[in-house]
Amino acid sequence: MNPSENRGYLTTEQSNPRSADLDVLSTDDLVKLFIDEDRKPQLAVEGASGALSAAIDAVALRLSRGGRLFYIGAGTSGRLGVLDAAECPPTFCSPPELVQGVLAGGAPALLRSSEGLEDLETGGVDDLKGHQFSADDCLVGIAAGGTTPYVLGALQYAVDLDALAIAMACVPAEQAPMPCHLDVRLITGPELLTGSTRLKAGTATKMALNILSTGVMVKLGKVYGNRMVDVSASNxxxxxxxxxxxxxxxxxxxxxxxxxxxxxxxxxxxxxxxxxxxxxxxxxxxxxxxxxxxxxxxxxxxxxxxxxxxxxxxxxxxxxxxx
The missing domain is CATH 1.10.8.1080 (Helicase, Ruva Protein; domain 3)
Structure with missing residues (x-):
């Protein structure tokens, strides 16, 4: 076993004092604690509103010129990207290739954890090359802690190509700088279950992706008023x-x-x-x-x-x- 460097400095890895006695709480108190703590993702997304606005406009411009949008990530972050991408065709009648999710480990990793693959910096690059990722395209690299080699390698590849590179993480940029043109930071703080970023970090990421993809599709004219007029009547x-x-x-x-x-x-x-x-x-x-x-x-x-x-x-x- 080869450990990474000590990541205890990341806020997503730190212990939350509010849940120090999580294992002895009554069920009612546990539920109330989670509900109260889950107000923080909303504030985290609000704090990133400027970056999200810039990302929406930049992605919409590229897509209007024939580019594509890719999400890339490992574990929960990658699965959330795949989920958001998969919802675009039925909601907006967009071609499946317009918005794509790339997950470390591919389709099998949707159902079975394969987090070991996130350690391969070249893995993200190879997966993007497999999708013929080009300078016309956009990449959103999602990593709750901002240190995932699979994502960092992909973002650097996008920057080098002069594609649009957008980083999305749940720690401050000074803790984990990421190569990108636009930096979306969703500062959710320590998790109630220490290090389990499927919780607040995952919730904030899902909210941000909802806003990003919907905003882009609005800019592309796929909405009239608040109606999804490009919906595919498939069921x-x-x-x-x-x-x-x-x-x-x-x-x-x-x-x-x-x-x-x-x-x-x-x-x-x-x-x-x-x-x-x-x-x-x-x-x-x-x-x-x-x-x-x-x-x-x-x-x-x-x-x-x-x-x-x-x-x-x-x-x-x-x-x-x-x-």
Missing amino acids: SKLVDRSLRILTDLAGLSREQGLPLLTEAQGSVKRALVMAAGSMDLEQAHILLANHDGNLRAALGSIGIHLNEPLSRLEQSQAPNRNS
Whole structure:
């Protein structure tokens, strides 16, 4: 066994005094302690808001020019990246190659821990090369403690290529500097279970990735208002959601919306353009293509704006003007 250098200086590795008696707490007190401590990830993400904003704009610009977004990590950090990447195609109808998660150990490591692979600095580089990672692409290197060789090697490779390199860690930069162009630090402090960064650090990382990927997709025009108009109607739940979007934005009944959605080949965007602009499928496709798939821009070019009605909650709370 070969230990790493002493990492006890990292805040993610330090003991949390609030949980010094964790093993003798009552179950109720244990649960209350975790709930109270789990307020800190929200504050950690808030503290990184400026870096997240910069990352969203930089990634969106690269993707709009044909680049791709990669998350890379080992253990929990890598699994969170894979999870976020996997959610993009069904949510935003993005091609699977647009946002990709790269995990040390590959697919088997999703189910069975293979943390030993994170010690290989060349491993991250080799995995990126296997995906034909290029200067046009973006890399988010995720490492809770900021010292994972697999991630550091990948980030340095991205920097050397002049790709966009974004570091994401849960310790201060002075404790663990990482090669990058943008540095997202989610300072969550010591874990209640010492060193178990699947806890607060993992929660903060998941929140940050949610914001990053959603923000990028908003910038790419895959959202209208707060509706996922690029949703892929690939199962009954998503067909229902698509129909409700057509109802809310275009005033169509479900009976009107279903055949239109079928004619639009499951594309909510095309169905909305067809309904609002009185167009056929080909015309809707051309109009959207001429505006890079941006629904608001496409409809605006023909003088149409979809005025979203009040939500059901807002309707129930609105004053009765007839009284």
